[in-house]
Amino acid sequence: MSDALDDRIRDARGELAPLLEEARLARLARSEAPGADSVCAWNHFENIW
Amino acid sequence: MATVNGMRGVSRVPAYVVMQPTTLCNLDCVYCYLPLRAQDRRMTVEVARAVAADANAWAALDRFSVVWHGGEPLAAGREHLGALMAPFGPAVEQHVQTNATLLDDAWCEFFAARGVRVSVSVDGPEELNTSRVSRAGRPAYDRIAQGIAALRRHGRSFAALCVVGDPRPGVAARLYEYFLELGCDTLGINIEEREGVNERPNSHDPESVRAFWAELVVAWRADPRIHVRELEWSLRYLGAVLDGTSGDLLPGELDPIPTVGHDGAVVLLSPELAGFHDPVHGDFSSGNVLDTPLSSVLAEPRRTSWVPEFLTGVEACRDTCAYFGFCGGGHAANRYFEHGRFDGTQTEHCRNSKINLLEGVLDHVRRP
Numbered sequence: 001m002s003d004a005l006d007d008r009i010r011d012a013r014g015e016l017a018p019l020l021e022e023a024r025l026a027r028l029a030r031s032e033a034p035g036a037d038s039v040c041a042w043n044h045f046e047n048i049w
Numbered sequence: 050m051a052t053v054n055g056m057r058g059v060s061r062v063p064a065y066v067v068m069q070p071t072t073l074c075n076l077d078c079v080y081c082y083l084p085l086r087a088q089d090r091r092m093t094v095e096v097a098r099a100v101a102a103d104a105n106a107w108a109a110l111d112r113f114s115v116v117w118h119g120g121e122p123l124a125a126g127r128e129h130l131g132a133l134m135a136p137f138g139p140a141v142e143q144h145v146q147t148n149a150t151l152l153d154d155a156w157c158e159f160f161a162a163r164g165v166r167v168s169v170s171v172d173g174p175e176e177l178n179t180s181r182v183s184r185a186g187r188p189a190y191d192r193i194a195q196g197i198a199a200l201r202r203h204g205r206s207f208a209a210l211c212v213v214g215d216p217r218p219g220v221a222a223r224l225y226e227y228f229l230e231l232g233c234d235t236l237g238i239n240i241e242e243r244e245g246v247n248e249r250p251n252s253h254d255p256e257s258v259r260a261f262w263a264e265l266v267v268a269w270r271a272d273p274r275i276h277v278r279e280l281e282w283s284l285r286y287l288g289a290v291l292d293g294t295s296g297d298l299l300p301g302e303l304d305p306i307p308t309v310g311h312d313g314a315v316v317l318l319s320p321e322l323a324g325f326h327d328p329v330h331g332d333f334s335s336g337n338v339l340d341t342p343l344s345s346v347l348a349e350p351r352r353t354s355w356v357p358e359f360l361t362g363v364e365a366c367r368d369t370c371a372y373f374g375f376c377g378g379g380h381a382a383n384r385y386f387e388h389g390r391f392d393g394t395q396t397e398h399c400r401n402s403k404i405n406l407l408e409g410v411l412d413h414v415r416r417p
Contacts (some may be wrong), residue, residue, distance in 0.1 A: 012411060030276060040278035041064075042278070047300055
């Protein structure tokens with residue numbers, strides 16, 4: 001049932017790749033910041049694993 | 050198709066507990082869901098001690114947090130909040146979600162001394178912050194800004210929580226620019242929800258919502274300093290689909306997310322249910338820490354009348370929704386306050402904050 005969604009995501013692999021790489025690098029940069037805790041909760045209480 | 054393995058049943062051990070030191074809030078935000086925010090019903094130290102007995106044990110085994118939530122936690126005062134925090138050992142991480150209006154040098158020193166992580170509620174620049182008002186209906190923005198300035202003066206890192214009432218193109222870029230200037234290191238964006246005593250409609254044009262999220266991606270890519278919760282998880286999910294690991298992205302069980310109210314009553318899974326009453330489910334509580342240890346309350350979640358109905362709803366989401374692997378199922382409070390029951394499936398909240406979020410990110414990458 002999620003086949004169609006997954007197919008659309010896979011079809012966008014080429015366009016997604018640079019965005020996912022930017023996210024990886026941003027994560028790395030944040031983890032190396034002074035005092036950083038080298039992730040936000042998801043599907044949890046959203047007003048604040 | 051990827052089989053989603055996670056979110057089956059409720060874990061007996063939480064990753065955090067939400068604590069309500071007082072029901073009182075000094076603000077009267079238009080969209081607030083809390084029913085008792087004009088009253089000052091305070092948690093006793095006895096309640097905090099009862100929770101700490103289990104929290105300290107959990108923290109010895111794994112990372113564990115206590116979140117002081119509202120009402121406005123700072124409205125309890127430093128002396129009382131300090132007494133409530135005292136039973137929790139140093140291994141327990143402490144977090145506070147505050148409207149920032151009471152933050153000053155003394156509060157910053159209080160948090161620094163205890164290693165408390167602070168998150169502030171602010172909806173963006175003054176012109177987008179008009180729903181956050183005092184009890185007299187006056188804009189709270191200047192006081193919020195003063196409180197955040199105190200955090201910055203003390204060199205305290207902080208997170209921000211932003212409620213968006215009208216998600217549309219033009220808003221996201223302005224918001225991200227604002228939060229970059231504000232200096233928060235983490236940002237959560239909630240599209241306003243219809244829950245609790247907030248009955249304002251939350252249905253939006255899906256194209257506008259998708260465009261809002263797509264615009265946020267553009268703004269974030271230009272300067273990705275902020276950990277934006279919604280984008281982080283969208284990108285994690287999209288990457289997992291490409292890697293063939295999307296079925297394992299969600300945790301094996303739902304976190305019980307126990308909320309301990311001012312009186313010691315425990316509400317599971319959705320803190321927004323605390324303080325409400327239903328003809329069938331009563332006050333939604335699963336017990337009280339003043340007569341039952343929290344770990345015992347969490348041992349049998351299905352004994353709480355509404356939890357089996359909610360878990361049926363989670364399985365209905367798994368069976369019927371293409372986005373389940375990303376979302377993990379609609380939240381209990383959103384189901385209840387939108388559908389009047391816990392086993393319904395797609396909510397406006399799902400559409401605004403999960404489905405059109407993921408589609409907005411995809412729109413961004415597919416843009417010619």
